[in-house]
Structure formats: structure tokens, C-alpha cells
Amino acid sequence: MTRWGLEETMDDELPADIAARIRKRGGTATIYDIAELAGVNPSTVSRALSKPGRVSEKTEAKVRAAADRLDFHFNPMARALPTGRSHTMGLMVADITNPVIFGIVRGAEQTAAAAGYTLVIAESQESGDAEDEAISRLLPSVDGLILATTRLSNERISQLAERKPVVLINRLVEGVAGVLPDVEEGVRDLVGHLADAGHTSMAYLSGPETSWISARRWEVMLDAAERRGIALVEIGPQPPTIEGGRQALRRVQAARVTAVIAFNDLMAIGMIQAATTASIRVPDDLSIAGFDDIFGSELIVPALTTVRAQLQLAGERAVGKILEALGGTAEPAADEPLATTLVVRGSTGAVSRG
Amino acid sequence: MTRWGLEETMDDELPADIAARIRKRGGTATIYDIAELAGVNPSTVSRALSKPGRVSEKTEAKVRAAADRLDFHFNPMARALPTGRSHTMGLMVADITNPVIFGIVRGAEQTAAAAGYTLVIAESQESGDAEDEAISRLLPSVDGLILATTRLSNERISQLAERKPVVLINRLVEGVAGVLPDVEEGVRDLVGHLADAGHTSMAYLSGPETSWISARRWEVMLDAAERRGIALVEIGPQPPTIEGGRQALRRVQAARVTAVIAFNDLMAIGMIQAATTASIRVPDDLSIAGFDDIFGSELIVPALTTVRAQLQLAGERAVGKILEALGGTAEPAADEPLATTLVVRGSTGAVSRG
DNA sequence: CTGAAAGCGCTTACAG
């Protein structure tokens, strides 16, 4: 007997009043329908279906059978009202089209889905006001909020964290959960790589002024440059985009450095493009490196030397920490910084003697 | 007097019972608090705040003042229950890390946000089962669903469309709303460009078997090739990824064509990479073109010739159509196919006489 | 124009 045939048979047996009620509601059954069909109280249906073990096996079986028969699914909105839990979490990003976001989004989405949560992504378009507005809009309907590279002030962030679980990606705020890369490791390796290639002067092209991670990279770089006896200047802040990288070329030239480390790959790519346009050879005249290892870093010519971050893992961890705060998970998410890897490609090399 | 000072003053005046109730609830006020503060019935508060004009100016002013004073925000879950509207819509994509998605997501997100809707993005990872599961999970909590390049059967899609408003991107199903690019225009231009460059044989590297738009491109290409007297073979189907493009190189060589049009830019990029690795000169030995004009098309060397699609507009339209179906918008969204533009770059050129 | 009441579909103390 086909599945179809089976359902057909059962539909015929369905008490007329239940069938009518369901039809009137657009085909969606409720726990009341199940209760009537199974001959139990609605509260028993609720227990049987959402707290296994709080009900006798026999009853649970009856309820499940009825639920299957009516193709029952919980109404998430109805569930959210008494519990105050929407099973939704928000992920706030500055720019959806920045490839750095991909990995974070994918990791977050998968982890959230696996835990029965829905992920809502909101974009601030690099504007602080838009970000604040989007957060206000989102906050009432999410159980927790992940802020990726936010422009918010520490105060505002702490304030948000008092209302709902908040996790920061690439930023550290006292008392707020965060997921951070191991900045030291990657920066030291990169500076070492450039020093080994003979560079004695370099520039850091910094990202947005409000970027915690940009400042952190700069600090570590200062330290590493000092140890290796390299001259280091900061250029910027610039928008963290291809255009931002392009625009900075003149100032890099003016600084007469032989190597540039950009805040992120997008800026590094922009700088390579601008250099190529200006007939500056990369890396012969100028070595250029970035951070993140985004899609596109391998495509540009020369391919970009970069410090790879574990973006997907960052997304997973962030969601894990929210779940933890929500009391959903057994084991707490790991807390050490995410390891970072130097990926040497064609955009950096020995100082040209020509 | 500072804003802070003002609030401070008003808080002091707040009736103790209201203040206590709000505090107990974690700081969130309800319409009952407003009602008490303003001396009206909760139903009047609801009307004043959500249906301007259904209440006297005086009452509305009183209610608004009280709402402001309590920093009131509607509880979206509570609103959703009686109305059945969650003010959320779902966007289902196969692969979040495919840059084609960016523009669509951005357009959709902005349009949705502007209309007071939240966009939920779900990823199927190119798996039909995962897609079906994600949709089942999403459907109960969204007011409408946008399917971008879905693997679902026509039947399943029609069935979904009966339950909630559904909009398809890059696919046509009888009776279901869709947003489509003007395939003809772009393909004809591209084939014409290759013919003008002297090519007499070419291959179409097709995308996923279930891709409606891939089949459509093939049809139009067949027609255009015939008119221009060009030999045309189909190679594929292949996964719509860089790897899928790479893997197809051998078959392209075997076919002895001088030009390849790939289903999308990702595949075209993969093919350029594989060709470069195999010391096949692009475009001297082989012209390669793609579709979409994604991030990365300009970065690869040689830069990719492609048929640009209006991705962001597609996202905007899709949301517009959902809103329309929901009865929210005044003017219906435009319905003509989205114009498409040939972007000629370095990866295509004259047939080499060498 | 406004109030009183019922209802949306669940959950969860409280009894038994």
C-alpha cells in the first residue's frame, strides 16, 4: 500500500468536526486537534511532544500517532509567546558583500540550524546609525545577538549585553563574550616573513577607526617590527574595501616603504590593482599582504600573501556561545583565540635591488 | 536639561505599580502598562499605535506620550499570534559562499527592512534533501519564501506556493511568481561577440541538472549559434563551482572548440585556472566567458568576459513580489525580465592563427 | 471614538 493510499484511508476516518476545524485554519493542525483525536488533554499533548519522558510511553505513542496523522508542526510564534524564546538569533554584519562574511555566516548558520535555531542576518552598510537601528529592530525578536565587526561603542555593547546574550566577533569588550583570532601569531609570522625577505621599512594600512581588531593588529605589528628592527608607519584609517586600498597607494608611495600590510584582503587587493595601474611592480617594487584569506585572494595577480583566519569556526563558536548563554548546551564552547596561519603567495617577496 | 535628566525626572513620577510590573518583566513595557499610564483601554493603545487615524488625535497623543515614556516596543511574537503574520520572509539559497548570492541578499534585505520585514537566509549546500528540510523548518515562521536557484521539483514548488507566497529567482514555474533575467539579450550578444572574433566552434559548460536557467541559456545559445553558423556542444552538467569548472577542462579540450561559455562565473574562473595550469593560453588558445559578473571576475587574469545580471535588483523585486502577495504594497512590482549586459574583458578574443 | 471580551496556540505551575 502506498503512503498516499494510507493517508487517504486515515483521512476518511478523521472525525468530521476535527477535519472541518483544520480545514478552516488553512490545513494547519493544533495541539487541540491532536488532543481531541488522541483523547487526552492539550497540556498532555504539549508535554508529550516537547518534553519526552514527562509522560507515559503509552500516552506519548498515542499522541505521536495523532500528530503524525494530522501532519502537526508546532507554531513557532505561539511557542515563543509563553516562553519568551523565539529560537532565532541575529547576526549583525557591516557589509554582506565583503567575502570575509561568508565563512562566518556559513559557520553560524549551520550551527544555529543544528540546534534548531534560525539565523537572521542584518547589514549596517558600514553606517553606525543604520547599525543601531537594525539592532533595535532585531533585538525584540531574537534570543541572542552576534555582532561581527561592529561600530558600536563599548557602552552600547555592554548595555545590549545586559538585555540579551551578545557575542562579539573580532572585538574585545570587558564582560562581553567574544570570539577572537590569535592576532599575535599571524602578525609575527608575517612581519618575520617580510623581514626575512630583506624589508627594512613597511606601512600598516589600517581599517575603520572603530575597528578593535585593526588597532590590535597595529599594536602587535609595532612590537614585532621593533624586535626585527623594521621601520613601521601607519597609514589610514581607510574604509575596509577595495576602493579604500586603491586610494591609499599615493600615501604608501610617499612613505617610501617597500612593504605594506593592509588591514584586510579587500584593501590589499585594491592596493595591488592601483599599483599595477601605476606600473609599480608587485612584489618587486612593493610587497603587499592582507588578512583573512578571502575568496579572491588567490585570483588576483600576483596572488595575495595573507594571514588566514578561521572564519567558519568563528561563526560556529559565536553561535555556540549564544547557545551556552541560553543554557542550551552541555559543554561550554572553547575559549582560546582561533589559530591563524600565514599563507605566503606571490604578492610579497624579496626587496628589489634594481 | 539633558535627555538623561529628563528621563530621570519622569521615571520618578512613574506610578509604583507600573514601574514594579515593568521591572519584573525585565524592563519591557506592554500595552497594558501604557493603557494604565494613559488612562485608556489596552485595545485603544493597540489601535493608537498600529492604526493611526482610528483613534482621536487627543487620545493618540496621550498614548504616544505614554509609550515614549516607557520606551515601548511591540513584542513581535505577541503580534504574530493573533494576526498570523510574523513579518519575516525566508530566502533559500544553495550556497552562501557563491558570490552571486551577495547582490541578491543585499537587495532583498534592504527592501525587506524598508518594509518592516526581517529576512531569514537559509542555505541548502547544494543538497536537495537539506533544502527540503530547511524549507520545512522555515515555512511555519515566515510570511513568504524566496527560492533562489532551487533544486525542488515543480510539483513541490507549486505545493509550497499554495501555502505561502513564493517567489522564484532564475526559474519559471507555471502559476508561481518569478524574477528572471533577460536571457536572450545577453546570450545573443555574447555569441555574437565570439562569432565576430572568428570562433566557429564553441562549448557550453552547463550547470546543475536541475537548474532551469542553465537549460534556458542553453536553448537560447543553440538558437544563436545556429543563426551565426557556429558549431555548439554541451559539456556537463557540472557543479556550479570553481572546482566544477576546473574539472571540465579535459572535456573541453577533447571537444576541440576554441571558445567556452560557462554556466556561471565561478565555473569560468575554474576553467581559466585549469587552463593556465595546463599552459593553455586564454584567450589565444581558448576563449572563456561566464555569467553574472560576480566579485572576482575582474580579479582573475585574464579578467573574465561575462554577461552581467542585475542581482541586487532581482533581490529587490523578489521581496517586492512577496510584499505584493501579502497585500502590503500599493503598486505591483514590475514584471519584465531584468536587462542583462555583455561585459567584454580579457578572457575572450580573436581566434589564434598560430 | 472607545471599552470589554474573546481569541491566537502554545506552556507551565498547581492539583490530584
Added chain:
DNA sequence: CTGAAAGCGCTTACAG
């Protein structure tokens, strides 16, 4: 283990 009841925070006929 299970039932009866109250409640989550809104909306919306129904009266007046």
C-alpha cells in the same frame, strides 16, 4: 502521570 486553568502580549469583531 494527567487534567483544568491561567497566562504570554497582542488584535479585532462586537457593542455602545
